Amino acid sequence: MAATLETVEQVRAVTEQKYKYGFFTDIESDTAPKGLSEDTVRFISARKNEPEWLLEWRLKAYRHWLTMEEPNWGKLGYPPIDYQDSYYYSAPKVAAGPKSLDEVDPELLRTYEKLGIPLKEQAILAGVEGAGDSPSIAVDAVFDSVSVATTFKKKLEEKGIIFCPISEAVQTHPELVKKYMGSVVPYSDNFFATLNSAVFTDGSFVYIPKGVRCPMELSTYFRINAKNTGQFERTLIIADEGSYVSYLEGCTAPQRDENQLHAAVVELVTHDDAQIKYSTVQNWYPGDENGKGGIYNFVTKRGACRGKNSKISWTQVETGSAITWKYPSCILQGDNSVGEFYSVAITNNRQQADTGTKMIHIGKNTKSTIVSKGISAGKAQNTYRGLVKIMPKADGARNFTQCDSLLIGDKCGAHTVPYIESRNRSARVEHEATTAKISEDQMFYCQQRGLSSEDAVSLIVNGFCKEVLKELPMEFAVEAQKLVGISLEGSVG
Amino acid sequence: MLEIRNLHVNVVGKPILKGLDLTVNAGEVHAIMGPNGAGKSTLGYTLAGRDGYEVTEGSVTYRGKDLLELEPDERAASGVFLAFQYPVEIPGVSNTTFLKSALNSIRKAHGEKELDAMQFLKLIRAKTKELGMTDEMLKRAVNVGFSGGEKKRNEVLQMAVLDPAFCVLDETDSGLDIDALRIVADGVNALRGPDRAILVITHYQRLLDYIVPDKVHVLANGRIARTGDKSLALELEEKGYAEFGVDEAA
Numbered sequence: 253m254a255a256t257l258e259t260v261e262q263v264r265a266v267t268e269q270k271y272k273y274g275f276f277t278d279i280e281s282d283t284a285p286k287g288l289s290e291d292t293v294r295f296i297s298a299r300k301n302e303p304e305w306l307l308e309w310r311l312k313a314y315r316h317w318l319t320m321e322e323p324n325w326g327k328l329g330y331p332p333i334d335y336q337d338s339y340y341y342s343a344p345k346v347a348a349g350p351k352s353l354d355e356v357d358p359e360l361l362r363t364y365e366k367l368g369i370p371l372k373e374q375a376i377l378a379g380v381e382g383a384g385d386s387p388s389i390a391v392d393a394v395f396d397s398v399s400v401a402t403t404f405k406k407k408l409e410e411k412g413i414i415f416c417p418i419s420e421a422v423q424t425h426p427e428l429v430k431k432y433m434g435s436v437v438p439y440s441d442n443f444f445a446t447l448n449s450a451v452f453t454d455g456s457f458v459y460i461p462k463g464v465r466c467p468m469e470l471s472t473y474f475r476i477n478a479k480n481t482g483q484f485e486r487t488l489i490i491a492d493e494g495s496y497v498s499y500l501e502g503c504t505a506p507q508r509d510e511n512q513l514h515a516a517v518v519e520l521v522t523h524d525d526a527q528i529k530y531s532t533v534q535n536w537y538p539g540d541e542n543g544k545g546g547i548y549n550f551v552t553k554r555g556a557c558r559g560k561n562s563k564i565s566w567t568q569v570e571t572g573s574a575i576t577w578k579y580p581s582c583i584l585q586g587d588n589s590v591g592e593f594y595s596v597a598i599t600n601n602r603q604q605a606d607t608g609t610k611m612i613h614i615g616k617n618t619k620s621t622i623v624s625k626g627i628s629a630g631k632a633q634n635t636y637r638g639l640v641k642i643m644p645k646a647d648g649a650r651n652f653t654q655c656d657s658l659l660i661g662d663k664c665g666a667h668t669v670p671y672i673e674s675r676n677r678s679a680r681v682e683h684e685a686t687t688a689k690i691s692e693d694q695m696f697y698c699q700q701r702g703l704s705s706e707d708a709v710s711l712i713v714n715g716f717c718k719e720v721l722k723e724l725p726m727e728f729a730v731e732a733q734k735l736v737g738i739s740l741e742g743s744v745g
Numbered sequence: 746m747l748e749i750r751n752l753h754v755n756v757v758g759k760p761i762l763k764g765l766d767l768t769v770n771a772g773e774v775h776a777i778m779g780p781n782g783a784g785k786s787t788l789g790y791t792l793a794g795r796d797g798y799e800v801t802e803g804s805v806t807y808r809g810k811d812l813l814e815l816e817p818d819e820r821a822a823s824g825v826f827l828a829f830q831y832p833v834e835i836p837g838v839s840n841t842t843f844l845k846s847a848l849n850s851i852r853k854a855h856g857e858k859e860l861d862a863m864q865f866l867k868l869i870r871a872k873t874k875e876l877g878m879t880d881e882m883l884k885r886a887v888n889v890g891f892s893g894g895e896k897k898r899n900e901v902l903q904m905a906v907l908d909p910a911f912c913v914l915d916e917t918d919s920g921l922d923i924d925a926l927r928i929v930a931d932g933v934n935a936l937r938g939p940d941r942a943i944l945v946i947t948h949y950q951r952l953l954d955y956i957v958p959d960k961v962h963v964l965a966n967g968r969i970a971r972t973g974d975k976s977l978a979l980e981l982e983e984k985g986y987a988e989f990g991v992d993e994a995a
Binding site for chain 1: 793794795796816817818820821822826827829832833834835836837838842843844846847848850851854886903907
């Protein structure tokens with residue numbers, strides 16, 4: 253109770269903030285020539301000192317990408333993207349890899365400070381001291397494209413956990429990367445994932461060994477910094493038999509005048525009895541009131557429950573970006589495996605979001621739960637697009653889907669597009685959907701008790717999203733509730 | 746404390762209040778009685794500043810200020826409280842969160858320091874105890890799944906926590922059985938004091954057995970038709986509102 257109260261109080265304290273992460277850090281970049289070609293792909297691979305097989309994989313993806321067309325089935329409208337007018341690699345200049353935080357560019361550390369990332373060892377340690385099992389966070393900080401600092405490595409190493417930039421894993425654990433990368437999202441998967449496969453620059457790699465419960469939340473903060481640099485992050489998380497990990501991903505981006513492309517790929521793999529909980533708070537710059545300058549976010553996130561009794565849980569709070577195209581999915585291959593998708597998507601002004609999930613039931617007695625909360629304000633468009641597919645051998649498969657939409661004002665839109673394909677008679681699929689407006693009664697009631705109209709909206713919307721927000725780890729819940737308030741500012745008269 | 750002069754209010758273009766005059770002093774409890782459709786709830790909503798209640802003529806002066814100039818949340822901050830006839834449900838928001846947000850908004854408006862979680866918890870526990878309520882209600886979402894009696898008790902609790910100077914109780918007795926009515930009335934009585942004025946809007950005399958008013962007004966056809974003391978309520982109970990030219994059954 254006390255923790256909840258405190259959370260709410262902190263939320264209240266910041267609801268008046270505008271987009272506070274709109275600043276730009278001036279750091280020398282080591283940038284690839286503008287545009288996309290085989291040379292760009294080779295440049296990136298060479299910079300990363302990659303083995304031959306990876307370069308070949310990238311080139312295969314690039315050649316395949318040339319034959320593909322950008323998907324246009326989403327309920328999204330945006331000007332054509334000129335893929336030749338972008339930089340595909342930009343790394344902060346560091347002579348050698350930093351051995352400790354002291355070696356990290358102080359300018360960079362200041363940026364993190366502004367973002368409130370607890371990167372400094374002392375700050376993090378302060379949170380850990382006392383109870384040995386008290387929750388703590390390890391941060392693999394991705395600055396532009398290169399991960400420059402990793403904390404808590406030692407504690408993780410003791411357990412045999414690997415948590416490092418994927419470029420490092422390519423060097424130190426090539427067998428794992430080679431085995432799993434592209435095994436969930438193949439290089440030929442879709443236009444944006446294929447582009448990512450060709451030019452991905454960095455991202456996180458996590459391996460949890462058999463029977464290990466990761467003692468802390470693992471966390472990556474993304475940040476687009478250098479001008480016009482598309483972000484092509486690639487994350488791979490493997491939970492071996494009987495292991496557990498909770499992973500947090502959060503992003504902020506500086507205010508910018510030109511649209512920025514972001515096409516990440518996240519692959520998760522769980523073996524028997526393993527569990528991955530993946531939480532995202534997405535706060536990319538959404539553009540101004542007219543939608544100018546926001547981030548384009550085309551993400552492919554997919555998890556494979558390969559083992560029996562395994563579980564993958566996606567929780568996302570999407571408040572930023574001009575365009576969001578994102579469908580975190582689960583392939584429920586192992587018998588009794590479980591997939592979950594909890595989502596809050598907030599769109600304001602001219603933001604557009606087409607997001608949802610895919611649950612593919614292959615194994616027996618597989619279960620999936622989908623809870624989606626879409627909030628639309630201003631002139632925004634918010635679409636839930638979900639697929640529940642039951643394969644012939646998935647006896648006893650069950651799905652429950654709940655899609656709720658909340659409209660603020662009368663110029664926005666909410667759309668629900670559920671696809672259900674069942675090829676097994678014993679499957680049970682339930683779908684519930686509601687659309688509501690914030691009622692005038694609720695607004696007046698809150699205002700009569702002293703809340704301003706904006707605080708009232710924030711409170712009502714936080715209530716509407718509660719089922720999803722409560723799935724977030726405590727560390728993220730506060731930030732998420734803040735974002736709900738901030739992102740809806742100006743949405744009521 | 747409150748002075749209403751020649752108040753005319755339209756709802757959806759239709760005149761509901763047609764020249765209402767009323768003066769309420771600090772420390773007093775006034776009852777507004779009247780037949781259905783006389784404009785009782787309209788008066789409550791107008792004082793609280795609800796959208797759609799259009800003042801076409803007249804004035805409302807509250808503690809020397811023009812009340813009609815203020816936004817609903819500013820009125821709340823200046824001490825105007827409306828206990829709703831139909832309290833509104835807010836799914837997913839706990840009573841505690843709601844009340845703490847409300848109280849801190851009002852404190853902020855007064856330039857006072859906001860209460861932290863512990864201070865608030867202490868306050869709300871004291872208030873629930875004073876009102877003879879359990880704090881089980883605090884954890885539940887605002888009015889969601891509450892019985893009629895619980896909703897009204899919740900209104901009284903909010904009133905006690907927000908500590909307003911001028912309270913309007915809109916048909917607080919409707920839908921309550923006798924036990925619930927007594928609990929709610931006890932709560933309201935506990936809030937009576939020399940610095941606070943209360944306006945009780947009710948259709949029936951029954952509530953006034955428990956909340957004894959200093960003055961009773963009959964609101965009919967959009968104006969105060971008669972003013973008296975407690976005995977007026979008893980008289981109305983007996984004779985109905987027929988003499989005010991309104992058919993009671995309407």
